[in-house]
Amino acid sequence: MIYVLFVVALVALDQLVKFLVRTNLALGEGVPFLPHILQLTYVQNTGAAFSLFENHTWILTLISLAVSILLAVLLVRRVFPHPVAMFTLSAVLAGAVGNLIDRAFLGYVTDMFQTLFITFPVFNVADICVVVGGIAFCVYYLFFDGKGEKGHDAAAADR
DSSP states (O other), X not given: OHHHHHHXXXXXXXXXXXXXXXXXXXXTOEEEEETTTEEEEEEEESSSGGGTTTTXXXXXXXXXXXXXXXXXXXXXXXXXXXXXXXXXXXHHHHHHHHHHXXXXXXXXXXXEEEESSSOOOXXXXXXXXXXXXXXXXXXXHXXXXXXXXXXXXXXXXXX
């Protein structure tokens, strides 16, 4: 239940920030957020990061839906039962769902965080969830999954 609440809270945060940006900024408008580091810039992204699949929102919508279903199944079946794995996969699911909502209902993803110290694609809360959750899960899986647990060798052989 805690993981469901975590996903819902992250999706709600993502959608709230996107709503506030769409409501308060004109398309392309930027306002300072963290001076010399980050500004809020309203962008409508019809592709993925670095303009991959630009104007192919329907493909990205299907991919987001498939990934969301896969992650939900992994979480419900507790394929990785450790709380760290569950939280990291929940974060990835929240990010996938947050961007899926935008693609399905708006036809684009609302992005707003623009880095000022490096050239990087504008991103949103859902993107942060996917990246941080994905990296954290990889670290967990590579370095901690099954370590120190009884039957680790048997569990590894079953994979």
